[in-house]
Amino acid sequence: MQKAVETEAETELIQRFLAGEREVFHDLIRPYERMYYRQAYSILRNQEDAEEAVQQAMIGIFTHLSQLTERDKFKQWGLRIVQNKAKMIWKRRRQNLYESIDEGSSDGSGEMTSYPKQYADWRELPSEAAEKREVREAVRMAIAELPEIYREVFMLRDVQQLNLAETIEVLGLNESVVKTRLHRARIMLRESLSPIFAKPERSVWERWKGMNPWFAARR
Amino acid sequence: MVRCKTIIAHLSEYMDGDTSVEMRQKIERHLRGCQRCNAVYDSTRKMLVITGDELVFEVPDGFGDRLHSFVDSMLASSESH
Numbered sequence: 001m002q003k004a005v006e007t008e009a010e011t012e013l014i015q016r017f018l019a020g021e022r023e024v025f026h027d028l029i030r031p032y033e034r035m036y037y038r039q040a041y042s043i044l045r046n047q048e049d050a051e052e053a054v055q056q057a058m059i060g061i062f063t064h065l066s067q068l069t070e071r072d073k074f075k076q077w078g079l080r081i082v083q084n085k086a087k088m089i090w091k092r093r094r095q096n097l098y099e100s101i102d103e104g105s106s107d108g109s110g111e112m113t114s115y116p117k118q119y120a121d122w123r124e125l126p127s128e129a130a131e132k133r134e135v136r137e138a139v140r141m142a143i144a145e146l147p148e149i150y151r152e153v154f155m156l157r158d159v160q161q162l163n164l165a166e167t168i169e170v171l172g173l174n175e176s177v178v179k180t181r182l183h184r185a186r187i188m189l190r191e192s193l194s195p196i197f198a199k200p201e202r203s204v205w206e207r208w209k210g211m212n213p214w215f216a217a218r219r
Numbered sequence: 220m221v222r223c224k225t226i227i228a229h230l231s232e233y234m235d236g237d238t239s240v241e242m243r244q245k246i247e248r249h250l251r252g253c254q255r256c257n258a259v260y261d262s263t264r265k266m267l268v269i270t271g272d273e274l275v276f277e278v279p280d281g282f283g284d285r286l287h288s289f290v291d292s293m294l295a296s297s298e299s300h
Contacts, residue, residue, distance in 0.1 A: 051282065062294075062297070119259065130273075136275050159275065189270075190266050
């Protein structure tokens with residue numbers, strides 16, 4: 001319900017913008033600007049480039065808004081523009097860095113494992129986990145290491161919390177492709193984060209007690 | 220009995236509430252009896268709580284201000300044209 005009201009307000013803002021009230025552009029992008037930044041950052045992995053991508057996307061949105069036919073899909077459309085600008089900047093940077101490196105193997109589909117290898121239970125941590133800097137870094141790194149086709153789906157669904165339909169619209173892929181990639185992304189990411197979050201079999205204290213002759217003698 | 224491989228293949232859909240009732244029941248029955256799959260399921264769930272946290276991809280201080288002043292200059296230059 002709330003969502004429908006928001007979409008209606010947004011459609012009205014678009015209408016006003018197109019009618020010449022240019023300054024409502026600020027209000028139009030405000031609900032999404034943080035999302036734009038995160039999406040760009042996940043592709044470019046540095047602040048300066050991510051901000052540049054978002055700014056360029058603003059020009060794109062500003063210039064082409066009149067061509068948006070489904071006005072209730074501004075969120076998906078805008079994110080798609082951000083995504084494309086970020087990819088363009090990424091390509092440009094890469095060309096500058098390594099002119100001749102072949103990137104043919106970057107989709108990672110060939111090395112897909114069908115069944116997880118890590119089974120250890122994870123510690124009870126989710127609610128406060130993200131408050132720890134090292135946890136945030138580990139998660140960002142692991143996401144960054146996903147092949148691009150998996151990373152973009154994962155970012156939209158499980159970081160930006162878009163629903164399936166919205167994710168499909170941003171990426172312009174079909175449903176089964178999005179679902180398969182999301183599934184693989186989750187499995188790969190869980191696999192790569194497991195060593196960090198797995199419960200140690202025994203605590204350091206327990207192990208120390210086991211090794212220490214004084215404790216050992218008292219058993 | 221459904222095999223572990225089948226469970227894992229449907230795990231993502233299951234977590235999104237996107238499986239048939241029949242498959243959901245099969246998965247739930249399996250998870251109750253299989254420690255390994257249950258550990259995979261439980262840790263995937265925990266992972267998604269963490270990755271969904273806004274803090275993971277922090278937006279830098281002043282980002283909004285910089286963006287809106289960029290928008291201001293964009294709007295100003297579009298009017299002068």
